[in-house]
Amino acid sequence: MSKSEPSHRRGQVVEDKILQAVIDVIAVEGTMAVKVDDVAAKAGVNKTTIYRRYPNRDDLVLAAVLAQADIAVPIPNLGDLRSDLLAMVQSVADTATSSLGRALLSASATSPELDAMRPRYWHQRFAAATEIIARAVDRGECAAPDDPALLVELTVAPIHFRASQTGGDIGDAFLQMLVDRLVASL
Amino acid sequence: MSKSEPSHRRGQVVEDKILQAVIDVIAVEGTMAVKVDDVAAKAGVNKTTIYRRYPNRDDLVLAAVLAQADIAVPIPNLGDLRSDLLAMVQSVADTATSSLGRALLSASATSPELDAMRPRYWHQRFAAATEIIARAVDRGECAAPDDPALLVELTVAPIHFRASQTGGDIGDAFLQMLVDRLVASL
DNA sequence: AGATATTGCAACTTTCAGTTGCGTTAGTTG
DNA sequence: CAACTAACGCAACTGAAAGTTGCAATATCT
Incomplete structure (x- = not known):
C-alpha cells in the first residue's frame, strides 16, 4: 500500500x-x-x-x-426563491453571452467528446437549480413540483435560444418574466 | 437594357x-x-x-x-389549433435533429452570414406559428394572446435546447407537453 | 466557324496534426 | 551529494487536406 x-x-x-x-x-x-x-x-x-x-x-x-466546467457551478442561497432563481438565471445568461460560453456551448463544429460533455454540464446546472427549489419547499415557500428539473429546463432553454439563435434581447425584463412563469407553476 | x-x-x-x-x-x-x-x-x-x-x-x-435554407417553411393548416401546433413543433424537432439542420443552426463564430441568417430563419418560423394562432382565434377556439410570438418562442426553445445542448429525448410526449402548455396559456 | 468564357488536369506549396529517436533537465531516493 | 528515473526539449520526420498555378481542352454564344 x-x-x-x-x-x-x-x-x-x-x-x-x-x-x-x-x-x-x-x-x-x-x-x-x-x-x-x-x-x-x-x-x-x-x-x-x-x-x-x-x-x-x-x-x-x-x-x-x-x-x-468543473469549477463548480455556484448555488446561490439568498434565502428567497425568486432571488435565488434570478441569480441562477442571470448566471446562465452570462455564460450564454460570454465568448467562452458561446465557444463551449456551440453545437457541431466541434468534437464528439465535447458533444458528450454538454449534457453533463447542464445536468450539473439543473441539479443546482433543483436544489434551490428544494430549499424553497423546505422553507414552505411553495409546494413540491412533479418534475423540478423540467421546470428549470423550460426556464433556461429560452435564454440559450435567444443567445444562440434569434439574437433576441436578454435583459432583466426577459429573465424576470421567465422566473415569474416558473414560480407561477409551483 | x-x-x-x-x-x-x-x-x-x-x-x-x-x-x-x-x-x-x-x-x-x-x-x-x-x-x-x-x-x-x-x-x-x-x-x-x-x-x-x-x-x-x-x-x-x-x-x-x-x-x-431558402426552401420556405410550410404553414400547416389542419383546421385545429392543437394539430397545427403539433405539426409545426414536429417540423422544428425534425430540422433540429437532422445533421443538416444542426449544420444550419449551430452557432459557430466562423461565418457572419450564418449568424445573420439564423434570426431571419426563426422569425419566419415564428410568423408561421403566429399565423396558426391567429387562425384559431378567428375560429373562436381561443382568446387572442398578448404576445403570440413570445409564446411560440417559449415553446420552440426547449426543443432546440434539447437537440443542441442536453441531448434530452425529443419524442411525442415531450412535444405534446410543450403544445399543451402553450394552449393552456391562451 | 471563330471568339471567349469555363472547365479539366497535373504538379505544385502551405498548413497543421501527429510521430519518432535521442539528448537534457529536474524531481526522487539512498 | 550522488545516482536513478520520469518528464521534458528538440529536430526532423510523415501524412492528410487546403489552397494555388499554368496550360490544355471544351463548351457556349454570335
Missing part, C-alpha cells in the same frame, strides 16, 4: 499552463482556432509534451473545457 | 451538382467531414472549378447550407 505517489511530476504546473493556453485561445477565436503548435508556444512548452498527455487535439480541447 | 446575360454559363448545372454533393456529405457525416477533394469527385467536377467559385472551404459549405 504505502504507494507514496510514484509522481515524479513537475507535471501539474505544466499541465495548468497548457490548459490555460487552450482556454485563452477558445475564449477569443473559438475551439476551431486551437492549434497544437500555437498552444505549445503560448504555454512555453514543447509540442511533444502536449501529445504525451493528450492523445490528440480533440482530447486536449476537451480536457481544457472540462477543467473550466 | 438588352443586357443579354453575358452568361457563357454551363455553370448553373455544375454549381448545383457541387452544392448538392456538399449537402449530401453534410446530411450524413456533418460539416466537418466535407473535404473539397471528395466533393469534387462526387460532383464529377475538378477541384479547381470549386475554388474558382468559392474562395475557400468554409464559403463552400456556407453556400450549400444557405441554398438549402
Whole structure:
C-alpha cells in the first residue's frame, strides 16, 4: 500500500499552463482556432509534451473545457426563491453571452467528446437549480413540483435560444418574466 | 437594357451538382467531414472549378447550407389549433435533429452570414406559428394572446435546447407537453 | 466557324496534426 | 551529494487536406 505517489511530476504546473493556453485561445477565436503548435508556444512548452498527455487535439480541447466546467457551478442561497432563481438565471445568461460560453456551448463544429460533455454540464446546472427549489419547499415557500428539473429546463432553454439563435434581447425584463412563469407553476 | 446575360454559363448545372454533393456529405457525416477533394469527385467536377467559385472551404459549405435554407417553411393548416401546433413543433424537432439542420443552426463564430441568417430563419418560423394562432382565434377556439410570438418562442426553445445542448429525448410526449402548455396559456 | 468564357488536369506549396529517436533537465531516493 | 528515473526539449520526420498555378481542352454564344 504505502504507494507514496510514484509522481515524479513537475507535471501539474505544466499541465495548468497548457490548459490555460487552450482556454485563452477558445475564449477569443473559438475551439476551431486551437492549434497544437500555437498552444505549445503560448504555454512555453514543447509540442511533444502536449501529445504525451493528450492523445490528440480533440482530447486536449476537451480536457481544457472540462477543467473550466468543473469549477463548480455556484448555488446561490439568498434565502428567497425568486432571488435565488434570478441569480441562477442571470448566471446562465452570462455564460450564454460570454465568448467562452458561446465557444463551449456551440453545437457541431466541434468534437464528439465535447458533444458528450454538454449534457453533463447542464445536468450539473439543473441539479443546482433543483436544489434551490428544494430549499424553497423546505422553507414552505411553495409546494413540491412533479418534475423540478423540467421546470428549470423550460426556464433556461429560452435564454440559450435567444443567445444562440434569434439574437433576441436578454435583459432583466426577459429573465424576470421567465422566473415569474416558473414560480407561477409551483 | 438588352443586357443579354453575358452568361457563357454551363455553370448553373455544375454549381448545383457541387452544392448538392456538399449537402449530401453534410446530411450524413456533418460539416466537418466535407473535404473539397471528395466533393469534387462526387460532383464529377475538378477541384479547381470549386475554388474558382468559392474562395475557400468554409464559403463552400456556407453556400450549400444557405441554398438549402431558402426552401420556405410550410404553414400547416389542419383546421385545429392543437394539430397545427403539433405539426409545426414536429417540423422544428425534425430540422433540429437532422445533421443538416444542426449544420444550419449551430452557432459557430466562423461565418457572419450564418449568424445573420439564423434570426431571419426563426422569425419566419415564428410568423408561421403566429399565423396558426391567429387562425384559431378567428375560429373562436381561443382568446387572442398578448404576445403570440413570445409564446411560440417559449415553446420552440426547449426543443432546440434539447437537440443542441442536453441531448434530452425529443419524442411525442415531450412535444405534446410543450403544445399543451402553450394552449393552456391562451 | 471563330471568339471567349469555363472547365479539366497535373504538379505544385502551405498548413497543421501527429510521430519518432535521442539528448537534457529536474524531481526522487539512498 | 550522488545516482536513478520520469518528464521534458528538440529536430526532423510523415501524412492528410487546403489552397494555388499554368496550360490544355471544351463548351457556349454570335
